[in-house]
Amino acid sequence: MAQVLKGNAVIGQSGGPTAVINQSVVGVIEGLKANGFEGKIYGAHHAVAGMLKGDFIELQDIPQDRLNRFANTPSAGLGSSRDKPDTEYCKNILKVLEQNEIHYFFYAGGNDSSDTCRIVNELAKAEGYELRAFHCPKTIDNDLVCNDHTPGYGSAAKFVAQAFMGDNLDNAALPGVKVNIVMGRHAGFLTAASILGRRSDADGPHLVYVPEARLSVDKIMADVDRTFKKYGRCVMAVSEGIHDENGEPLAAKLAEAAGGEVERDSHGNVQLSGSGALGDFISKAIKSKLGIKRVRADTLGYLQRSFAGCVSEVDQKEARGTGYKAAELAMAGDIDGSIAIQRLSDDPYQVTYAKIELGDVAAKTKHLDPKYIIDDCNICESFKQYLAPIVGPIAEIETLF
C-alpha cells in the first residue's frame, strides 16, 4: 500500500567524506520529489550534531542545476560528524525530529551510521512516532556487508589506481624503493585498487600489503629484498591498517613504541590517517636493514577521498541511485532499511539497489576475499575483474622501455 506520510524529511551525512556522498543527498531529494513529497527537506548541518541542535538548511527549493553541481562536488557538503550517538543522544535527536515534524529520516554513512539510524528508528517505534528511517551506504573502505561495493569506493579506487600508475613510472625513471600508504583500517579493498593500472609483473606496485594479511617487519624486509634484487626497484602499496602475526595493528604498535601519545576517536579506534609516521618507519627500516639508499615514502592521505577532479562516473551514478531508491521506498510506505548495491552481472556490468535490514549492515565489517591475496604480499590480477567496472576508464599510458 503506497501511503504518503505528511511531514518533513531530514538528510544527514556521517563519517569520512567521499567524492560522491553529495550525490546520495541529491538522489534522496530527487527521489522524494519524484514521488509526491511535499514537505520540507532539511539538510542536517554536521549530521547528528545538527540534528541535536535543529541546525538545518532547507534543500527542497534548490534549483536542479545547482543540485547537479553540488552532487558533483567532493566531500560532505552538509558537514559531517564523528559523534557516535548513544541511546540518550538519539532520544534527544528524536525530540528535535518531533518538534520539526520530521517523519522521513535519511542517513548516508558507513556501518556506524546505519547503527545510528537503527537506534533512532527503534526509539521512534517504541514511542509510536511514525518514522521512515533509511540508511544510504557510503565508505571509501568498501567494507559494508551485504554490498557488492559501496558508493565512494569507486572514486577513491580510481584516485589510488592513477596515483600508482604515475608513481610506478616515476619510480622507473628514478629507481629505488617507494612506500605508499593507502587508507583502510580493517579492509584492504582500497589498497588492492593500487594494482588496477599494472600491466605486467615488472610494473609496480610490486608488493601490496592489506590489513587481512598477517605480517612481520622481517617478512616485509625479505619481500622488498627479493623484489629489489629482481627489478632493481620496488613500489609498495601498504594499507595504514596492516596487522602483525597476532592481528595487532602495526601502526598503533609503532606509534606506541616510539613513545608518542596515541590518538583515539570516539569509537575507540586509533587514529591512523593524517600522519606520515607509518611510511617513514617502513622507509627507515628498509634503509637500515637492507642498505638500499634511495627509499621514499608517501602517505596518500585525505586526497584519496576528496580530491577534486578524479571521480568514477559509475560511482557517481550509483551513489545517486542509492539515495533515490531510499526515498522511493520511504514514499512507497516502507518503514526502514539500508540500501545495498548488489551486482547482477559482470558483463554487461549491472547492479540493483536492494533493501536490506538496518541491523544487517550495522557494526559489521566486510573483508577482502582471501582468494585475492597472494602470499600475504600481493593482490591477484583477477581482482581487476571485480574492480574495473566500478572504477570505469582510467588514464592511458604508453612506455618505450
Add this chain to the structure above:
Amino acid sequence: MAQVLKGNAVIGQSGGPTAVINQSVVGVIEGLKANGFEGKIYGAHHAVAGMLKGDFIELQDIPQDRLNRFANTPSAGLGSSRDKPDTEYCKNILKVLEQNEIHYFFYAGGNDSSDTCRIVNELAKAEGYELRAFHCPKTIDNDLVCNDHTPGYGSAAKFVAQAFMGDNLDNAALPGVKVNIVMGRHAGFLTAASILGRRSDADGPHLVYVPEARLSVDKIMADVDRTFKKYGRCVMAVSEGIHDENGEPLAAKLAEAAGGEVERDSHGNVQLSGSGALGDFISKAIKSKLGIKRVRADTLGYLQRSFAGCVSEVDQKEARGTGYKAAELAMAGDIDGSIAIQRLSDDPYQVTYAKIELGDVAAKTKHLDPKYIIDDCNICESFKQYLAPIVGPIAEIETLF
C-alpha cells in the same frame, strides 16, 4: 643560413619527472623530422648515465599514434638521473657522442641540466667537434630564470589546486587544522598554486607558507591560533622548503634536531621529499602548543609531479612546443641555447618560445615575486591572474553553506 648537419641526435630527460616531460621528447622528434632530419634519433636511457654507456633506444621510427600516447604519459619515459656530471664525466659523454656520430644534443631538465648541456657544448667546441646543444626547460618548481613559467609546473599546479579544493571541503565537513606539505625547495610557486580554487577568505588554504617567507615556529603558531579562532578550522599549505628567520631550511633543522641522519643528494641538497616528517612536526606542535585536538598532516609527495590523469592541456602543448622549437633552431643552423617560455599577453593568453643562452639559465633560481606574499603567511589573490592560464580549467564545485 639554414644548414642541415649530417649525423644523429640524442635526447635525454634529467631530474625529477613531470607530467609533460615526454611531450618535450616528442616535440624534439617532430621538430627534427619536420625540418628534414634524416639520421637516427636516440633516447638516452637514464639521461647522462645512458649517454655515458651508449645505452640508447631508437626513436625515429616510432609511429605517430604511439608517440602521441607516450607524450600524454606522465613521468620521464626515457628514464631520468640525478647525476651531476663534472667535466671528466662530460668528456666521456662526448666520446660516446663522437662514436655514435651524434651532432644534435637535446636535454630536458631544470637549471642543473642546462649546466650539463653547457659543459658538453663547451667541451665539443674546444675539441672542434660539431655539436648543436639545446636545453628544454622542465621543472614543477617553476624556478628557471628568463622563463615566465616552465613546462611541468602547470600540471603540478593543477594537481595542487584540486587537492586543496577537495581538502578544504573535507576540512569544512570535519573541522580541525590540516597541514599539507607541498613540493618546492627554494621557490614557492607550487605552494602558491594551492590558492587557485579558493573562492573567499573563508575557504582554505587559510595560511600559505613559501620558502621565500621568513618564519619561526612561534609565528606559525600565532597564525594558526588566529585563523582557528576566526573560522573554527584552518587549512595550511606549507612548502617543504620553508626557511627560518636566518634563511635556514626548517625541515633540515628539524630532522637534525630529531637526531636523524640527513640524506643529501649529489648536489649537496638535503633530501626533503619522500617523508612525512615536516608535516608531522608541525601537526604535533599545533596540538601541544595550541591545544587543538583534531590536527592532521598530509604530504602531497610525488603525486604532485606524476599523478596519471591530472594534467594541464596548456602545459602539455607548451612542453611539446619547447621541444619542437629546440629542434627547429638546431636544424636551422643555430649552435646552442635554451628555450624559454615568455608571456606576450594575459588576455588573450599568448606565449612565445625564445632562445636564450645556456649560461643564462644554468645554476640560477627564480623566486616568487615578493608582491604576491602577504605577511609571510599567505598569497595574494592577484597571483591567480598569473597562474590561471597556465593551469587551464579546474574542477567546478558548489557548496550550500
